[in-house]
Amino acid sequence: MNDPTTIRRLYGRRQGHVLRAGQAALIDDMLPRVAVPADGPLTAERLFGDARPMQVEIGFGAGEHLAEQAKAAPDTGLIGCEPFLNGVVGALGHIRDGGLDNVRVHMGDALEVIERLPDASLDRVYLLHPDPWPKARHAKRRMMNHGPMDLIAAKLKPGAEFRLGTDDEIYCRWAMMIMNQRRDFVWQAQTSRDFLDRPADWPETRYERKARRYGHEVWYFRYLRV
Numbered sequence: 360m361n362d363p364t365t366i367r368r369l370y371g372r373r374q375g376h377v378l379r380a381g382q383a384a385l386i387d388d389m390l391p392r393v394a395v396p397a398d399g400p401l402t403a404e405r406l407f408g409d410a411r412p413m414q415v416e417i418g419f420g421a422g423e424h425l426a427e428q429a430k431a432a433p434d435t436g437l438i439g440c441e442p443f444l445n446g447v448v449g450a451l452g453h454i455r456d457g458g459l460d461n462v463r464v465h466m467g468d469a470l471e472v473i474e475r476l477p478d479a480s481l482d483r484v485y486l487l488h489p490d491p492w493p494k495a496r497h498a499k500r501r502m503m504n505h506g507p508m509d510l511i512a513a514k515l516k517p518g519a520e521f522r523l524g525t526d527d528e529i530y531c532r533w534a535m536m537i538m539n540q541r542r543d544f545v546w547q548a549q550t551s552r553d554f555l556d557r558p559a560d561w562p563e564t565r566y567e568r569k570a571r572r573y574g575h576e577v578w579y580f581r582y583l584r585v
Contacts, residue, residue: 378448385451386444393454395438395465401475406463407436413476415440415514416485417469417502420566422450424487427562429459435482437462440469470507476514483520484511488566491530503534505541512543515584522561523580526570531578544582554579 378386395401403411412435419425419439429437439462441447447466454462465472473484492500503523511521521544525531538544548554557563557579567577 378444382448382452385448385455389451389455390447390464390466393451393462393464395440395463395472399475400477401438401472402477403436403480406438407461411436411461412482413438413480414483414485415469415473415476415481416487417473418442418486418489419450420446420488420564422446422453423564424485424562425450425462426453426457426459428485429454429462430457431560433461435461438465438472439463440465440467440472442467469502470510473510473514478513479516481514481519482516483522484515485522485524487522487524487564488526488570489530491525491527493527493529498533501530501533503530503537505537508537508541508544512541512584517584519584521582521584523582524561524567524577525580526567526575526577528576534580538580538582543585545585547581547583554581 396405399405403409403413406413414428414435415438416425416428417440419441422439422441425437425439429435439450441450441464444466447464450462450464453459454464486502489502490500492498515521523534525534538546555576555578557577558581561579570577
């Protein structure tokens with residue numbers, strides 16, 4: 360297995376604009392109630408109180424997709440991981456407004472959470488519009504590398520799904536190259552429409568709409584763990 364810690368260092372800024380009082384209150388009061396425990400194994404029973412199915416979203420942005428998936432599957436536990444403080448605030452707002460009790464949040468590196476989950480415990484993993492790190496010398500920073508994918512594969516159940524969304528041409532080609540080298544995932548696309556058209560159960564985010572306004576194509580990849 361390749362070492363997933365090759366991208367363990369988080370690059371880039373962790374906070375944007377200064378938080379307003381209400382946003383700061385979400386971090387102070389709500390985040391501790393829904394935060395992933397800082398250490399120890401992470402079972403569904405520990406996180407959600409029962410043996411429910413679990414899904415993970417890596418880098419959830421403002422939390423729109425995470426919240427919509429949680430609403431659509433109230434008996435599934437959603438674990439969202441995001442290092443960006445303002446994104447976490449956005450997700451907490453969605454959790455509060457939607458009355459969602461099936462979401463847990465980690466403000467930090469997703470791999471730190473995924474490696475603590477039991478093997479074959481996840482029904483789905485989402486990686487939507489990750490930082491493309493377009494320069495060749497930064498390729499090792501991309502989440503789509505064999506080390507992280509080895510870890511994700513170990514945590515997915517047989518027949519579970521890995522979803523990748525991107526509007527970056529370089530990242531699209533890179534991800535296809537990585538996944539074509541693997542034998543533990545099967546791409547579900549049968550025709551080009553299968554990865555050019557957004558699936559009905561794939562909620563659209565503001566980021567996607569903005570990408571389309573700028574004339575970017577968006578690609579939707581679905582792979583099954585075998």
